[in-house]
Amino acid sequence: MAGTLYDKLWDAHVVESSADGQALIYIDRHLLHEVSTPQSFVALRESGHVVHRPETNLAVADHAVPTHGRGQPVADAQARAQIALLEENCRAFGIDYLPLAGPDQGIVHVIGPEQGFTLPGVTLVCGDSHSATHGAFGALAFGIGASECGTVMAAQALWQRRAKTMRVRVDGALPDAVSAKDLMLALIGRTGAGGAVGHAVEYTGPAIRAMSMEARMTLCNMTIEAGSRTGLVAPDATTFAYLAGRPRAPQGAMWDRAVAYWRTLASDADAVFDQEIVIDAGTLVPQVSFGTSPDQVLPIDGIVPDPAAIADPGQRRRLAAALDYMGLTPGERADAIEIDHVFIGSCTNGRIEDLRAAAAIALRGHVHDRVRAMVVPGSMAVKRMAEAEGLDHIFRAAGFEWREPGCSLCVAMNDDRLPPGARCASTSNRNFEGRQGVGARTHLVSPAMAAAAAIAGRLTDVRAV
Numbered sequence: 001m002a003g004t005l006y007d008k009l010w011d012a013h014v015v016e017s018s019a020d021g022q023a024l025i026y027i028d029r030h031l032l033h034e035v036s037t038p039q040s041f042v043a044l045r046e047s048g049h050v051v052h053r054p055e056t057n058l059a060v061a062d063h064a065v066p067t068h069g070r071g072q073p074v075a076d077a078q079a080r081a082q083i084a085l086l087e088e089n090c091r092a093f094g095i096d097y098l099p100l101a102g103p104d105q106g107i108v109h110v111i112g113p114e115q116g117f118t119l120p121g122v123t124l125v126c127g128d129s130h131s132a133t134h135g136a137f138g139a140l141a142f143g144i145g146a147s148e149c150g151t152v153m154a155a156q157a158l159w160q161r162r163a164k165t166m167r168v169r170v171d172g173a174l175p176d177a178v179s180a181k182d183l184m185l186a187l188i189g190r191t192g193a194g195g196a197v198g199h200a201v202e203y204t205g206p207a208i209r210a211m212s213m214e215a216r217m218t219l220c221n222m223t224i225e226a227g228s229r230t231g232l233v234a235p236d237a238t239t240f241a242y243l244a245g246r247p248r249a250p251q252g253a254m255w256d257r258a259v260a261y262w263r264t265l266a267s268d269a270d271a272v273f274d275q276e277i278v279i280d281a282g283t284l285v286p287q288v289s290f291g292t293s294p295d296q297v298l299p300i301d302g303i304v305p306d307p308a309a310i311a312d313p314g315q316r317r318r319l320a321a322a323l324d325y326m327g328l329t330p331g332e333r334a335d336a337i338e339i340d341h342v343f344i345g346s347c348t349n350g351r352i353e354d355l356r357a358a359a360a361i362a363l364r365g366h367v368h369d370r371v372r373a374m375v376v377p378g379s380m381a382v383k384r385m386a387e388a389e390g391l392d393h394i395f396r397a398a399g400f401e402w403r404e405p406g407c408s409l410c411v412a413m414n415d416d417r418l419p420p421g422a423r424c425a426s427t428s429n430r431n432f433e434g435r436q437g438v439g440a441r442t443h444l445v446s447p448a449m450a451a452a453a454a455i456a457g458r459l460t461d462v463r464a465v
């Protein structure tokens with residue numbers, strides 16, 4: 001029977017099925033960070049379990065890490081303790097840890113692919129909701145809860161329920177200055193934040209085939225913002241070229257065997273999906289979020305909607321509350337919204353291509369007097385690459401701060417935090433209340449749009465910069 005890519009990945013990992021429709025799924029890879037793993041190590045110790053296959057685990061500290069003074073002791077006592085605990089747990093259980101001051105540190109979803117730890121065909125989990133990022137390689141990747149991290153380490157398997165499938169086919173080609181981020185914001189605007197709940201989403205079509213791995217990762221990363229735990233792109237020559245020679249990817253004869261297998265990982269032409277969405281990439285324009293959920297988005301030439309125009313009382317209240325928090329008025333033009341902070345980084349848009357896109361805009365001006373703008377590379381490797389290309393000079397000369405890698409202002413769990421009322425154009429993935437600091441307001445945009453906003457001091461159409 002014809003199958004989807006998701007079906008094939010799932011079927012290849014079922015160890016056992018239960019009568020109530022659940023399946024025990026073999027887990028090939030587990031990524032760890034400092035925030036979601038402490039309890040799982042407590043559970044391992046208490047139960048006397050060992051880590052079943054330590055070499056299938058890889059850890060890094062990213063959420064709490066400072067983005068300045070790398071190599072010096074972490075000043076914040078709580079962050080220092082969190083990071084030290086991860087290091088200690090990894091030592092005790094024989095898990096590979098990428099040290100904070102080392103050359104390979106970075107955001108967990110950036111380092112997995114960089115290391116070649118993320119591979120097509122594997123099941124990969126992490127105690128983090130943005131784990132779908134790795135599905136860009138054709139891996140069955142999903143976020144798990146903190147307690148499940150312990151289960152995975154001890155048992156190398158998890159009970160899961162099979163998801164339904166959704167295909168997002170993107171026809172045509174993205175216009176200049178319209179990025180994967182814009183595509184994703186537009187898609188989430190259309191599906192709603194819960195539109196893909198219970199579904200594994202596969203991205204297909206010519207616009208996806210034409211995308212770099214960085215762009216595919218941006219898509220899969222934000223799949224969770226549409227409610228789905230799993231985003232997928234079938235692996236192809238772009239995928240293999242990205243992975244070839246990566247430190248933890250197969251080498252030599254094993255590489256050839258792996259590629260031969262990876263080539264089989266695609267949905268059959270006549271596979272049936274439970275839901276299907278078709279987007280014409282050519283019609284898209286740059287997007288901005290205006291509310292407190294990633295589905296509250298506008299094209300940059302749009303206007304802030306009016307709650308009074310919404311019939312459904314629940315939806316009306318939701319929109320009114322978002323506008324209230326965001327300090328916006330119905331009818332306001334998106335490109336008239338003044339900002340005072342810009343954040344370029346995160347596991348959504350902190351990769352080399354994202355920094356290149358932002359730097360190309362930074363070259364055209366200087367950060368506005370009112371604005372504080374920060375560039376936080378997604379990893380040490382991204383930082384090195386950017387510096388080798390001179391992007392750090394471009395950013396600094398234009399008035400942007402150039403920082404050390406980490407989650408930083410995406411989630412404000414370190415000392416990068418915005419004051420109440422601050423308004424930020426951000427390349428991250430969530431605009432929830434308080435996400436960048438208590439009372440701070442977030443507008444989600446692409447890297448080029450963020451750089452353009454930094455220069456203009458307001459949200460602005462990057463196509464006109």
Ligand SMILES: CC(C)[C@H](C(=O)O)[C@@H](O)C(=O)O
Nearest residue numbers: 035036063127128129130411
């Ligand atoms: C802290 C962590 C568990 C969290 C997540 O699950 O995604 C964070 O990475 C986020 O982006 O909100």
Ligand code: SF4
Nearest residue numbers: 130346347407410411
């Ligand atoms: S960069 Fe943001 S979204 Fe990604 S893992 Fe860190 S906090 Fe989560």
